[in-house]
Amino acid sequence: MVLSKRQPRWKTALIGVGLFILAGFTWVIIPAIRNGFNLSHTPLPEHTALFTDTFRSKLPVAYVYKSKIQGAQSNYILPADFHLTVYQVGLKDYQSLSRILRLNDKKPERTFEVYSPYQEDSFLTMTKSTSKVDSVSSVFFRYDGPLLKGLMQNDSLAYYHLKYNKLSISYDDGGNDVWSIAKEHYQPSISVAFIKKKKTLYIVMLFKTANENMDFPSDKLYNMLKK
Numbered sequence: 001m002v003l004s005k006r007q008p009r010w011k012t013a014l015i016g017v018g019l020f021i022l023a024g025f026t027w028v029i030i031p032a033i034r035n036g037f038n039l040s041h042t043p044l045p046e047h048t049a050l051f052t053d054t055f056r057s058k059l060p061v062a063y064v065y066k067s068k069i070q071g072a073q074s075n076y077i078l079p080a081d082f083h084l085t086v087y088q089v090g091l092k093d094y095q096s097l098s099r100i101l102r103l104n105d106k107k108p109e110r111t112f113e114v115y116s117p118y119q120e121d122s123f124l125t126m127t128k129s130t131s132k133v134d135s136v137s138s139v140f141f142r143y144d145g146p147l148l149k150g151l152m153q154n155d156s157l158a159y160y161h162l163k164y165n166k167l168s169i170s171y172d173d174g175g176n177d178v179w180s181i182a183k184e185h186y187q188p189s190i191s192v193a194f195i196k197k198k199k200t201l202y203i204v205m206l207f208k209t210a211n212e213n214m215d216f217p218s219d220k221l222y223n224m225l226k227k
Contacts, residue, residue, distance in 0.1 A: 038066045047074045047086045050195060050202055055224045065118075069132040071200075075118065081210035083119055084221075087128075088202050089171060090135035096155035097196040101139050108142035108168035111175040121209050124188045126180045136171040139194070139201065143167040145187060149218050157227070158194040161218035163187040169203065178203075189214075191221035 043062040051059070063075040073087035091100065115127035145164030152159040165187060169178040182188050190207040206221040208214075 040064045040066065044072055044074055046088075046200075047072070047202070050086065050204060050226060051224050052226050071133065073118070073128070081208050082216075083205075083207055083209050085118070085126075085205045086202060088200055089133055089139075089177075091196070091199045091201055092135045092137045094199060095137070097158055097194060097201075098153065098155055100137070100196070100201070101141065101158055101194055104140060104142045105144070105148065106142060107144040108166050108176070108179075110168075110179055110181075111170075113175045113179075115179060119207075119209065122183065123186045123209070124180055124182050124207070126207075127178070129175060129177045129179075131175060131177075133171060133177060135199070136201075138172050140170045140173050141167075141192070141194075142170070151219060151222055156196045157225075159191070159222050159225075160193075161189070161191045161221075163189050163215065189216055191218065193221060193225060195225070 041061055042064065043059065044064055047064075048056050048059065060076055060078065063077075065073045065075070071088035071090065073085065075086075076084040078084055113129040113131055116130050117125060117127045119126035141160075143162055143164050144166045145162050148160060148162040150158070150160050164180070164182065166181050167178075167190070168176040168180070170176045180188075180190075188207060190205060193202075193204040195202040195204065204221065204225070206224075208216060
């Protein structure tokens with residue numbers, strides 16, 4: 001009888017590390033190369049123009065992510081553990097926002113996209129798809145939670161504040177471009193503004209990265225925006 005030879009532990013560990021690195025390269029590095037990923041600290045004028053002069057003068061350092069296949073995304077870390085995100089998508093025509101934006105309180109499900117996490121803490125995970133996004137004609141905002149408060153909705157601005165378990169934003173009812181899920185028993189609060197300017201849609205989100213189970217004023221983001 002021939003006994004099989006066991007691999008030394010250090011070889012097994014080395015193989016495990018190699019597989020981990022390969023997985024990281026596949027899921028993070030390759031999409032970054034394909035997307036032409038670029039990080040800048042230079043604020044985008046079209047993003048900062050969405051805010052009042054007073055708030056704009058107080059904005060901290062910007063973290064701006066650009067790619068060849070998606071609109072730019074700006075991130076700001078604000079005082080009191082608030083996270084502010086602005087990103088954009090091109091529109092196919094000049095339709096009013098009321099015809100572009102679709103709300104749905106059915107429980108959103110995560111689609112089979114490759115996601116890049118841009119906010120991860122003990123309360124929530126917020127991710128963005130690395131798939132190519134061309135100009136779109138409709139935007140679907142789905143949420144699962146006990147509260148949705150709309151402060152404004154007209155042809156160029158829609159503003160909502162909610163607590164949620166899951167939420168997603170998808171274009172033309174395809175895969176989720178934005179996906180967020182609350183962890184454990186938390187129900188994070190978030191304010192979301194959809195702002196249409198000509199043939200560009202800006203999506204602005206404000207949420208906390210600490211004490212997420214506590215609500216914050218529903219008009220906090222609204223008061224930052226330039227109407």
